[in-house]
Amino acid sequence: MQLIDNYQRRFRYLRLSVTERCNFQCQYCLPDGYQAGNQSFLSFNELENVVKGFVGLGINKLRLTGGEPTLRRDFTDLVAMVSEHSQIKTVAVTTNGYRVLSDVHHWQAAGLNAINISVDSLSANSFALITGQDKLKETLAGVERALEVGIPSVKINTVLLKGLSDKLSDYLNWIKDRKVSLRFIELMETGESATFFQRYHTSGAVIEKQLIEQGWLLELKGELDGPAKVYSHPDYQGKIGLIMPYSKNFCQSCNRLRVSSSGKFHFCLFGNEGIDIRDLLQNSSQSDDLKNRILHALERKPESHFLQQHQTGVLKNLSQIGG
Template identity: 60%
Template sequence: MQLIDNYQRRFKYLRLSITENCNFQCQYCLPEGASNSVTNKPHFLSLSEIDRVVSTFAQLGVEKIRITGGEPTLRKDFTDILSLIGCHQQIKTVALTTNGFRLLRDVEAWKLAGLNNLNVSVDSLSPATFKFITGQDRLSVILAGLDKAIAVGIEKVKVNTVLMKGLNDNLADYLSWLKTHPIELRFIELMETGQGSQIFNQYHLSGQILQQQLVQQGWQLATKEETSGPAQVYSHPDYYGKIGLIMPYSRDFCRSCNRLRISAKGKFHFCLFGEQGIELRDLLQSDSQQDELKTRIFNGLKIKPERHFLDEHRIGITQTLSAIGG
């Protein structure tokens, strides 16, 4: 049983959101922050529900699961979730996207629990710019956490930088760092959301501008792995690190789509910018419901569209990037 859509795209990669809460106030995502109060606590997927999601998708051929949010490590049972996913032998890659605020303290425990891929959001190597974008003055601690992640042996360590015109778009600011760090630095084009149109109009910049600079400076496009994300990754013999570009506004971006999504409240999404989600949570309450769950997933995949419509400013239901797990 394989997850294949009407356009012959095969899906072996699941992005699993486990919370919508975050403790940063990134301008492009949650400029006002997100509440995590006890009095208004959302009901996110439980450990048993997450286990049934992982078990089902593993049986359907998924080999890579990325834990996303919000900020996933805010959950008190986060390490338990890592261990749970790691117990499924079909899952070869257990990945995490995080803002890195607990990285220095906890990354060794995460590795022991099964984490082997790590993406950390670092929107600038300038402390002042980092604080302006994220609302947090924690750059030095996060960079120290990245060094520790490499030291404890996390297999792949990547840095995500949301590209913002005039703030963090100077390639030269990053090159000396990549000389000595075995990190893949990925520039992600700023994407429009329901609550982020003003930010998008002010700061959006095409990744093709950096792409042209990389080619001119001798960087070469690398070959993709089957379960890799949409980044076009460039390497250079003079640099220990690599540079990736994620350009969702480029032509044919969706042609190589290989990922599906589960929201923190148990909805099945085909795309970060889709028009709808399919409810799965009612089928996550008992192991006896797994066959019905698989049928609903397969039926849902039949209506996955060929592409998103970001270039037409059609953003679907996505009001903030934390809602489904950007």
Template identity: 60%
Template sequence: MQQQLVDNYQRRFQYLRLSLTELCNFRCQYCLPDGYKANKAHQFLTLNEISHIADAFSELGVKKIRLTGGEPTLRRDFTEIIALLARYPNINEIAVTTNGSRLESRILEWKNAGLTALNVSVDSFSPLQFAKITGEDKLHQVINGIDKALEVGMKKVKINTVLMKSLNDDLNHYLPWITDRNIDLRFIELMETGEGSAYFNRYHVSGSKIEQQLIEQGWQLMIKDQLAGPAKVYQHDDYQGRIGLIMPYSKNFCQSCNRLRISSTGKLHYCLFGDSAISLRDLLQQADQKEQLKTRVLDSLQIKPETHFLHQHNAGIIQNLSFIGG
């Protein structure tokens, strides 16, 4: 019988978020406003180590792996990583979360390697506002990349927008963009991090504001897929696209948790805002360490708490969202 990743609260984990690098080429105000500062002590996971992670976690019931960062597509071996993951038959979804800066020129290559799902961060459809938030005047380039992804046949394309008061919290600004595009547009509540408390206090706004507008306009809540993330997704007959809401400050948000995270330096995080992490790297060197690796993962899962402590302004050990891939 296959071992399963189940915690003390009977939550089952079939979804792994795997960070490939902390490096990012954007300077988003809520994450790395001064840009990425290289830490020479950090040696990011190698292709061989990633292979051992995929092997062990696929045997533990993981069916979906999302590649994150920083900006994961900055890895020179990013296409090789996708192809590596695609060799594991139990992993039926390989996704990436990206800022879209390399999307237009590389999406066909990534799709052919085995990429099945794409999330692109677009915090505003106003070029000026986009540049203000991200530090980069590249909205046109990112939008071209999204359209290219649709053109080459990517079936699962989502846009992530970090919701910020008075900067991008006008629903009507977004609706025209999903009228004729089969895309999920997801609003993610701004979350407090160790380095971002002042920004959070200034710009946080509850996703319930958007949700109330959707309900008033006749949008209907959809049934969630088993491998889906925490988003509440709404649909409307007048739009090809859908609206998703990720609201970590809402009641019972953690009850449906179905993912684990591994940082780009090989640490297992049982929660984005957990207060500790378990190093796996010493067990990622040889194929014959797989059973030891699986045992450590299963044992560590028993300390996963029932909920995060964001309501107490406790963001755990996370200093910024590039730290373990958001």
């Protein structure tokens, strides 16, 4: 059994959200901070059955997301559980970085081999304004620690915000001697962020033009790579990635699926529905039923999202499904 939709897109990459909780108050996601509700997040056992089911459907890359996934006390155990599956070549996490400095060596020992750390500004004041946390120094120290312990893939996520983002030259100076991939992500509209989006959205095409003019070259995508257009330059150890969901044909190369922390299967961050699979996660004997439900649901995956028409689907904020 393979995960192939009606548009012949092959899905080998699962983004698995393990919590909606977050301890930052990023302006583009949770400006008022995480508001606890009555929802219960998937247990370790349920998450293990999600992983087993998707591995049986050919997933080779799995990213633990949130919210802030490292807030879970069993996070290191989750990494170890995922890495036990030899079919999964990339065991990744996306994090705001607050625990990287202290714990990344434990995660690496458990099997983590890819980490994305959010750094929305290299200016302490701007970082605090955007994230609600005066943690730039600690976050950057965490990046250095991830490089020191030898995590093979260290990526930096930077959301582009008109008037708030640093100058491109600042980022280029920072990555010149660091083997990181810094990815500029276009601000995406969600159900709760329409006003913020209208004020701060800017196109990544502006940065792409500057990169090309400065001699940066577009790299070919690998089989498990995400949607970023990655540029490299012979004078820089670091690379630049651009994630531009508002660009033409962005969804053509989609290779990822999502499961939320409440046990819903999602085709897309901006889809109109989530298929409940939690009832099939209680024990491993339900694995065949789980795989069949996923395969049948995938037949309904649309060709594209509709962000250009300001249709954001069920997504209220990026922590809800795992941004």
